[in-house]
Amino acid sequence: MSFIRYSRGTTSIMLVVVVVVALAILVQDVQSMEERRASTRASKRLMNELKGFHESDSYKNGVFTVELVDENIFEWQVKIFKFDPESPLHKYLKKMKELGKGDDHFILHISYPYNYPTSPPRVGIRYPVLGSRTNWSRTSNGHPVCVDLLEAGGWCSAYTIEPLILNLATHLSNNIAYSRELGYLKQDS
Template identity: 35%
Template sequence: MATLLRKIGLIRLHDRDTEDPKHHQGSLKGTKGTPKNNKHCQTANDANILSTPEIKARKLDQHGKDKEKPGKDAKEKQQQQQQQQQQTGGSGNKSTAASSVPPLAPHRHHCTQVRTRRLMKELQEIRRLGDSFITVELVEENLFDWNVKLHQVDKDSALWQDMKETSTEFILLNVTFPDNFPFSPPFMRVLTPRLENGYVLDGGAICMELLTPRGWSSAYTVEAVMRQFAASLVKGQGRICRKAGKSKKAFSRKEAEATFKSLVKTHEKYGWVSPPVSDG
């Protein structure tokens, strides 16, 4: 009997462990913590993974990029505006100032410096020598506009005799220097007295090849030009005009410029060896 009861008990135990759904449910109740723990561990693991320095840095970097987008766009826009300003020569007051007072072109500025240095040097040299051949006065303190007094010509010439008889102490000339002097010749004309012949034409224009672009050399000094002029006066048999009325008529710059332009065209056509009679 006892053996039978033990058998029945074993069968019930087996059935309870294997077939009773309630037992499975009860047994699952005891294991519910495991899934929770597993879920908690997974969450914890996710949290731990996301809290690593690499992920944090990645998050911060992404967050920073999102923040920087507007600023970056603004910076790029500002750079584009600056480039446009540089291409258009700036803006605002700078642009206005640049447009109102344009700077000298580099070549022109260089020529102005060369002209100034050259004329200062020549003027100092003439004043330093202090000889009785020529003297120079600036017209209204303008370095580029000279009045030159020619005190001497060949003493054996008729012109020198005229100067003595008329008490003419000097022949006064005006010499103006262009922007690109000494690479271009000065414009020179006689002011007083009124001369005849000697290659001095209407308005006081002077017919000398070295005063033209074709005959000019930057090596010529003002003193050398004046010596050449003094020689041409004697060679061309220049005289002081003594005719009544005509001798009192002053030379004019406008007339001299027109005459010089005309004589240059004439000599370009016929040459400078034998100038026409009308040109002196």
């Protein structure tokens, strides 16, 4: 019968490898626990915000609506119905509805990160389509909305859904225009 013999050097290396692997697993478990805690805090905050939205003036006055996507508190679909009546965007949406070629609202997809409200949500325009279909790359969440408010430097964890959406509606009214020559909405630079 033969026995496997290890030298002290081999045993020491194996011990170091085992310790490193154990520490890596421990760090992953701690990170996972932190993510779960953050996710729980975020979901509680989002549930409170959703409840608060349904009690808000914006909801009562039909400015915008909020629906969960697949009952996921971290994925919201927002329909904005009211824009500045003098904006080209409002006039375009109204005309498209009258002609039966579209709806009179914007649809946004909002994805909240697990560490919300520390980090800002991602917002994409789902409807109407911006730009020509040939030069515009669409993500599953829509055309990304890029505003300072949604960047880490411009984000404040005190923001809630109502002022965020109202701010985005103002941004869209001021920065989205209809191109008669090209036949589609475009985002002004």
